[in-house]
Amino acid sequence: MKKIVLIGNGMAGVRTLEELFKITEEKFDITVFGSEPYGNYNRIMLSPVLAGEKTIDEIMINDLDWYKDNDITLHTDSTITSINRSSKTVIDDKGNSYGYDKLLIATGSNPFILPIEGHDLDGVIGFRDIADVDQMIDAAKNHKNAIVIGGGLLGLEAANGLMKQGMNVTVVHLLADLMEMQLDSTASQMLLTSLRERGMSFKLEAQTQKLIADDSGRVKQIEFSDESAMDADLVVMAVGIRPNFILAQESGIHCERGIVVDDTMLTFDPSIYAVGECIQHRGLCYGLVAPLFEQAKVCANHLAEYGIGMYEGSVTSTKLKVTGIDLFSAGNFKGTENSEDLVFQDVARGVYKKIVIENDIIIGSVMYGDTIDGSWYFQLMKDENNIADMRDRLLFGQAHVGDSGHGPLDMVAAMDDSAEICGCNGVCKGDIVSAINEKNLFTLEDVRAHTKASSSCGSCTGLVEQLIATTLGGEYSESPKKKPICGCTENTKQEVHDFIFKNDFDTVFEVFAKMDWENADGCHVCRPEVNYYLLAANPDYEDDAQSRFINERSHGNIQKDGTYSVVPRMWGGVTTPLELRTIADVVDKFNIPTMKVTGGQRIDLFGVTKEDLPKVWKDLGAGGLVSGHAYGKSLRTVKTCAGDTWCRFGTKDSMGMGVTLEKMTWGSWMPHKFKLAVSGCPRNCAEATIKDFGLVAVQSGWELHVGGNGGIKVRVTDLLTRVESDEEAIEYVGAYCQLYREDALYLERTAPWIDRVGLSFVTEQLVDDEANRKALHARFLVSQLKTQNDPWKERAEGAQNHQFEVITQ
Amino acid sequence: MSSWKEVVALDDIPVLGSRVYRTDDQEIAVFRTRDDSVFAIHNLCPHKGGMLSEGIVYDHKVTCPLHNWVISLEDGEAQGADEGSTACFETKVESGKVYINL
Ligand SMILES: Cc1cc2nc3c(=O)[nH]c(=O)nc-3n(C[C@H](O)[C@H](O)[C@H](O)COP(=O)(O)OP(=O)(O)OC[C@H]3O[C@@H](n4cnc5c(N)ncnc54)[C@H](O)[C@@H]3O)c2cc1C
Ligand code: SF4
Ligand code: SF4
Ligand code: FES
Numbered sequence: 001m002k003k004i005v006l007i008g009n010g011m012a013g014v015r016t017l018e019e020l021f022k023i024t025e026e027k028f029d030i031t032v033f034g035s036e037p038y039g040n041y042n043r044i045m046l047s048p049v050l051a052g053e054k055t056i057d058e059i060m061i062n063d064l065d066w067y068k069d070n071d072i073t074l075h076t077d078s079t080i081t082s083i084n085r086s087s088k089t090v091i092d093d094k095g096n097s098y099g100y101d102k103l104l105i106a107t108g109s110n111p112f113i114l115p116i117e118g119h120d121l122d123g124v125i126g127f128r129d130i131a132d133v134d135q136m137i138d139a140a141k142n143h144k145n146a147i148v149i150g151g152g153l154l155g156l157e158a159a160n161g162l163m164k165q166g167m168n169v170t171v172v173h174l175l176a177d178l179m180e181m182q183l184d185s186t187a188s189q190m191l192l193t194s195l196r197e198r199g200m201s202f203k204l205e206a207q208t209q210k211l212i213a214d215d216s217g218r219v220k221q222i223e224f225s226d227e228s229a230m231d232a233d234l235v236v237m238a239v240g241i242r243p244n245f246i247l248a249q250e251s252g253i254h255c256e257r258g259i260v261v262d263d264t265m266l267t268f269d270p271s272i273y274a275v276g277e278c279i280q281h282r283g284l285c286y287g288l289v290a291p292l293f294e295q296a297k298v299c300a301n302h303l304a305e306y307g308i309g310m311y312e313g314s315v316t317s318t319k320l321k322v323t324g325i326d327l328f329s330a331g332n333f334k335g336t337e338n339s340e341d342l343v344f345q346d347v348a349r350g351v352y353k354k355i356v357i358e359n360d361i362i363i364g365s366v367m368y369g370d371t372i373d374g375s376w377y378f379q380l381m382k383d384e385n386n387i388a389d390m391r392d393r394l395l396f397g398q399a400h401v402g403d404s405g406h407g408p409l410d411m412v413a414a415m416d417d418s419a420e421i422c423g424c425n426g427v428c429k430g431d432i433v434s435a436i437n438e439k440n441l442f443t444l445e446d447v448r449a450h451t452k453a454s455s456s457c458g459s460c461t462g463l464v465e466q467l468i469a470t471t472l473g474g475e476y477s478e479s480p481k482k483k484p485i486c487g488c489t490e491n492t493k494q495e496v497h498d499f500i501f502k503n504d505f506d507t508v509f510e511v512f513a514k515m516d517w518e519n520a521d522g523c524h525v526c527r528p529e530v531n532y533y534l535l536a537a538n539p540d541y542e543d544d545a546q547s548r549f550i551n552e553r554s555h556g557n558i559q560k561d562g563t564y565s566v567v568p569r570m571w572g573g574v575t576t577p578l579e580l581r582t583i584a585d586v587v588d589k590f591n592i593p594t595m596k597v598t599g600g601q602r603i604d605l606f607g608v609t610k611e612d613l614p615k616v617w618k619d620l621g622a623g624g625l626v627s628g629h630a631y632g633k634s635l636r637t638v639k640t641c642a643g644d645t646w647c648r649f650g651t652k653d654s655m656g657m658g659v660t661l662e663k664m665t666w667g668s669w670m671p672h673k674f675k676l677a678v679s680g681c682p683r684n685c686a687e688a689t690i691k692d693f694g695l696v697a698v699q700s701g702w703e704l705h706v707g708g709n710g711g712i713k714v715r716v717t718d719l720l721t722r723v724e725s726d727e728e729a730i731e732y733v734g735a736y737c738q739l740y741r742e743d744a745l746y747l748e749r750t751a752p753w754i755d756r757v758g759l760s761f762v763t764e765q766l767v768d769d770e771a772n773r774k775a776l777h778a779r780f781l782v783s784q785l786k787t788q789n790d791p792w793k794e795r796a797e798g799a800q801n802h803q804f805e806v807i808t809q
Numbered sequence: 810m811s812s813w814k815e816v817v818a819l820d821d822i823p824v825l826g827s828r829v830y831r832t833d834d835q836e837i838a839v840f841r842t843r844d845d846s847v848f849a850i851h852n853l854c855p856h857k858g859g860m861l862s863e864g865i866v867y868d869h870k871v872t873c874p875l876h877n878w879v880i881s882l883e884d885g886e887a888q889g890a891d892e893g894s895t896a897c898f899e900t901k902v903e904s905g906k907v908y909i910n911l
Contacts, residue, residue, distance in 0.1 A: 523865075547865070808830075
């Protein structure tokens with residue numbers, strides 16, 4: 001068995017082990033050394049512990065049993081004092097030596113202690129570990145005056161905690177602005193005001209000169225360079241951290257400001273890896289947890305000798321974990337020569353937002369008082385989305401721009417615990433919050449693994465991320481900028497999409513092989529996605545039923561009791577006595593328990609057993625009814641109003657147009673479901689402005705609207721253009737469908753797609769470029785040739801009957 | 810005590826697909842993977858009873874269609890962070906026929 005030794009039983013090192021267990025079944029002989037006497041705990045939660053909001057037990061990530069269960073030998077209270085690289089051994093403070101095949105250094109960092117007179121007195125400490133917190137809580141019992149040196153993130157959290165413990169706290173800061181690394185002057189002054197209101201005192205623009213002891217050798221006073229002095233029974237130094245790399249350096253490993261590692265987390269010694277705050281990667285040292293989770297993942301991959309992970313650095317954001325103060329900062333919030341600021345300030349409400357933009361891309365943001373949209377801006381920044389189209393509404397937040405189908409954070413915060421967050425997997429808010437708290441989850445991926453939230457269609461991802469952010473209260477590990485489709489691959493949706501459209505493949509498995517999937521079969525997440533792209537890229541592709549979700553395989557909607565619902569198509573919502581009679585007869589014959597008129601102007605039959613499906617379809621088919629594809633990522637319905645045939649206001653034949661459009665588009669597979677509507681006049685009775693594509697008749701022709709959505713988060717359509725003739729309108733519909741099919745990512749509805757690519761992209765492709773529009777429309781029609789076979793008819797005639805026939809004894 | 814039952818021809822199970830075999834008291838899902846291995850497990854997801862036969866199959870695993878638990882076909886154990894298991898049955902293939910040990 002390969003011997004792995006880990007030095008540093010902290011967040012980064014142990015996380016690496018966890019990642020290792022996740023990806024390989026191989027067994028290792030693992031030994032862990034930690035200077036602290038505990039299992040592995042969540043260091044960032046020391047602030048809430050100090051503030052009395054959490055207990056030590058609550059912040060344990062892995063207790064001692066976890067080490068036992070995973071056959072890890074843990075030496076607590078045990079510091080490694082040297083590494084002998086030639087004999088591949090480490091030596092602990094008791095003089096014992098241990099051999100390794102691979103060594104992982106994760107020694108974190110040390111608080112920087114100002115080298116002033118008196119820095120080593122009793123009562124002068126840093127803020128780094130449980131021992132420090134114990135000392136602070138102890139001091140609060142017997143002493144009154146605390147000084148925190150350093151008005152950064154850590155200092156303010158320490159000061160807040162000590163205040164909660166009942167001490168008089170003064171924060172000493174070198175500059176006039178607190179948290180100058182994260183905030184601009186305006187936000188910083190707002191923070192200062194509200195901390196003062198809470199009773200915190202400040203001595204700003206002050207330089208500490210020395211600490212003075214009482215008779216017992218404990219600190220009693222602090223003196224500044226202007227000779228003024230204050231009483232101090234406890235001094236917490238929070239002026240920065242220094243990567244802890246002495247051990248590595250002394251053993252001859254190349255170090256600069258930290259242990260230098262490459263993109264695989266390897267140090268200059270090929271048997272020694274390093275992760276966490278002790279490292280320097282591409283010239284940067286990090287002091288937050290998000291980057292080290294990404295590092296852990298990459299490192300685990302190389303420890304397992306898979307050799308494919310690359311760490312490319314992290315973009316980080318900050319929040320202050322002081323209950324009641326909302327503050328968010330990310331990126332370059334001070335701006336560059338070429339950047340512009342968008343600023344919103346409401347002094348009375350204590351709200352301030354600044355977004356820094358360069359070339360229509362967000363490069364930084366600072367928010368105070370209202371940080372609801374922080375994670376959204378951060379995502380836009382990491383994804384480098386072009387924000388030109390939403391610039392005028394950007395500052396008002398996601399709620400005013402239209403988002404990926406969900407509401408903003410205040411909605412999440414205000415939601416009841418029983419509110420369902422993930423519709424696919426039926427996970428409610430309470431489940432997620434308690435999983436985060438009890439299991440110490442940090443990342444979207446963790447939450448997915450434990451709760452299944454956001455692990456299916458992904459439309460609730462934003463909501464879940466926001467929930468993680470609110471629950472952790474402070475920093476949480478944002479999912480990395482590059483989000484792979486699933487665990488089978490490193491490739492993102494976009495990369496896979498582009499690769500498939502640029503190449504020629506016959507099967508999903510060819511794609512997996514060519515793109516180095518870890519898993520030759522793919523999984524339930526990537527296979528349907530890849531299958532869809534193949535289908536959209538190549539009209540001759542042979543659809544793979546086994547790569548489809550059950551609904552699209554069975555051509556019905558699976559219900560929670562395992563029965564199916566059946567929805568026949570009613571062209572443009574127009575029906576006939578024969579159709580209705582056929583449906584009624586089927587319901588009688590098969591004892592179908594519920595019939596319901598849907599919002600899409602057709603009839604849903606609930607409670608059909610799987611074995612009955614082909615028989616039901618056969619009877620429906622005999623009456624001329626075909627599948628409504630109510631179960632698929634495909635064209636659903638074309639809703640119409642009465643139009644000029646009957647309505648006195650009508651200017652055009654909306655029913656006729658609806659039927660024509662549905663005959664053209666039915667059966668097409670899309671990245672997600674797709675709905676159309678046609679209204680006969682601007683009164684818009686068919687609600688065309690909340691559909692993926694809506695047509696509204698006007699005297700002079702048709703208004704064409706795109707990107708609308710009902711559902712959880714309503715998005716009203718954007719007006720694409722106006723056309724005069726029916727033919728043009730029809731061509732636009734076909735071209736738009738095809739553009740969406742070719743360009744959008746799987747499971748992205750038109751609303752988030754347009755938010756992502758911008759309406760201007762759609763306008764360029766369809767309105768400004770007539771030849772392109774015609775070409776798209778033509779491609780759409782070609783793709784339809786193969787799909788407009790009624791799947792129900794095929795199955796009623798025996799196709800895929802292995803699915804519907806149960807074998808009995 | 811073993812009692813082998815002939816169930817279905819191997820060719821009648823789609824690759825990466827399943828068939829449902831119903832006895833008097835239970836339903837068994839019979840899977841065929843891409844390496845042509847055959848597995849039989851109780852057609853009841855340990856989570857909330859979803860029909861595993863309807864799930865997407867990959868490697869020697871199936872994903873439940875209801876809430877995406879991933880169940881190992883080899884031992885019926887839920888994978889990843891989920892906990893639970895479902896009963897498995899021995900299978901064999903002889904001259905193109907699939908047998909289950911009930
Ligand atoms: C109070 C506080 C609040 C924080 N809040 C946030 C926040 O809100 N958001 C955020 O992103 N980050 C926050 N951080 C930073 C975050 O905790 C660190 O980034 C993270 O813990 C670094 O992980 P690490 O594994 O590199 O180091 P650590 O977690 O410090 O682990 C290193 C471990 O190695 C041990 N060790 C060192 N040398 C040796 C040796 N020679 N032999 C054996 N053991 C050794 C140490 O004792 C320590 O236990 C906070 C930190 C503190 C202290
Ligand atoms: S709104 Fe839709 S998802 Fe919600 S219960 Fe009704 S049918 Fe189901
Ligand atoms: S949208 Fe206009 S034409 Fe259509 S039903 Fe309403 S009022 Fe009549
Ligand atoms: S019933 Fe199978 S995952 Fe819920």
